[in-house]
Amino acid sequence: MTDGWPEVGDGGTRRTAADGGADVREQFRPDDHSNDHFLLTTVVGSYPKPKWLNRAEELVEDDEYDFGEDHLTEAHDDAARLITREHERAGLDVVVDGEMRRNEMVEYFAHRIDGYEFNGPxxxxxxxxxxxxxxxxxxxxxxxxxxxxxxxTDGVASHPVKVPITGPYTLANWSFNEHYDDEETLAYELADLVNEEVEALVEAGARYIQIDEPALATTPDDHAIVGECLERIVEDVPADVRLGLHVCYGDYSRIYPEVLDFPVHEFDLELANGEYEQVPVFQDPEFTKDLALGVVDAHTAEVEPVEVIKENIKKGFEIVPPERLTISPDCGLKLLPRDVAYGKTRNMVQAVREVEAELDAGEIDVGFAAAPADD
Structure with a gap:
């Protein structure tokens, strides 16, 4: 029996309310990782598109040019390959393709869900x-x-791949509901569809899936609805699949500690933009999940120096010990200049590796999250 997951009839394990994910997280440690400590590095999802891809997306809509869907597919493939390798060049442990094929986090999925229609911006x-x-x-x-x-992406990457997917609560909250009696019912119906997609991704080999629920930060009183949606999503998902939840900046005290009951391994939180003022929110009661900590600000076109990022990383040790800390940008980087986005990512990884080495050498006090000394 895996912690938090009951045995089922087929001899496997299924997720119910996972408490932490150290065992699941360890599968993403690179074989050649040089430090004893391991702070997992990744990105939230979106990344600046190459300018030529934006132009390609315009051309396919322009009848003056012989540029069809096949050409656009090739352009998307080229961009996805380019950004995936850019993430690997920056040194990330887990990569994404920068969401090169996606336009907007709700619109992209709504075009693929029967029952939606569009009536203009x-x-x-x-x-x-x-x-x-x-x-x-x-x-x-x-x-x-x-x-x-x-x-x-998995075929072109040499590193593990994470799949970000917009969550059902945001898909419901950021849409006009003209059919269901209430938004809650719509969210639950969408959760069942997300569950189908997650199962298909797992069947294809995905082992790290992130549910994006930015709407929760703006409507925190609905945390129970989000929790029920997550229960539906993770039903029958194997226990070795890492599930994260990304929630953009907001007053986290309005959803904490209730979110600790959500059936995910990891919470990805936007704290750098708020200069870590909300760190105390997650100290009492104890934060029992893994923490994906934003350490570079996705809203400023400035590449933070490595030393600054190292101090930001240490803020995470005030919430969780190193073995439960993931490091990422605050949010998606798509609105930044591409050289800035790469610079932030590269410096972030360098800062992480230096912090790991300092942890190995016993040079860092992990603060609030330190294990209590034996009496």
């Missing part, structure tokens, strides 16, 4: 528009969403 802030979809009929799983994306 709506203004969200400033000069930014969002093609907000409407649910006009019963939602259903008509086609796989990310399996081909994962298989391609």
């Amino acid at each position: 709506v203004k969200v802030w400033g000069h930014n528009y969002f093609d907000k979809p409407s649910v006009v009929d019963e939602v259903s799983y008509g086609e796989q969403w990310l399996v081909e994306e994962f298989e391609f």
